[in-house]
Amino acid sequence: MGAGDGGSILLKGNLNEYYQTGLEKVVFADGTVWGRADLRSNISYVGGTSGNDTITGTTDADNIHAGMGDDTLIGLAGDDAFVFRPGFGHDTINDFVAGAQSVDIIDLSNDLFADFASVLAAATQVGADTVITHDANTSITLKNVALTSLHQDDFRFTAAA
Numbered sequence: 001m002g003a004g005d006g007g008s009i010l011l012k013g014n015l016n017e018y019y020q021t022g023l024e025k026v027v028f029a030d031g032t033v034w035g036r037a038d039l040r041s042n043i044s045y046v047g048g049t050s051g052n053d054t055i056t057g058t059t060d061a062d063n064i065h066a067g068m069g070d071d072t073l074i075g076l077a078g079d080d081a082f083v084f085r086p087g088f089g090h091d092t093i094n095d096f097v098a099g100a101q102s103v104d105i106i107d108l109s110n111d112l113f114a115d116f117a118s119v120l121a122a123a124t125q126v127g128a129d130t131v132i133t134h135d136a137n138t139s140i141t142l143k144n145v146a147l148t149s150l151h152q153d154d155f156r157f158t159a160a161a
Contacts, residue, residue: 052089063107066091079103081156084140086111092141098130098149105153106140111160116152123147 009092025035048055048067056072057064061079066088073082073093086109097104112134113119123132125147133139 003070015055079106083107085109090139094143098145100151107156110157
């Protein structure tokens with residue numbers, strides 16, 4: 001595979017800079033070399049597993065997919081999309097920026113919620129957090145986000161695949 005040829009690489013837990021672990025570089029067949037910074041800037045998908053994960057994006061725009069467990073999602077800087085599909089668990093987004101023309105978005109399968117009104121009907125203010133509950137097994141907690149600050153621009157509703 002050559003850099004930029006449309007292929008993909010799965011890097012599962014390999015961009016860790018702590019304790020000198022993780023992947024340092026990728027060398028492509030065409031001779032292109034990407035270091036950690038290059039890899040991070042080209043990541044578009046970050047996802048969880050069936051376990052309870054802490055999923056951290058990059059400082060660029062990420063698509064962060066909640067897994068099946070009870071996950072903590074951290075987008076960092078960038079225009080992030082937090083993606084939820086049926087069976088995602090009890091997940092928490094630590095750094096969601098809410099409001100009209102926000103840079104972050106919550107992408108919900110329309111199997112979960114049909115529209116913004118259905119999200120609001122399922123949302124409650126719990127202390128400083130907003131909790132959106134689909135059913136007894138699935139909820140999204142938006143840390144330090146007021147329910148009144150949510151706007152329809154914060155959500156995208158995607159047809160089930």
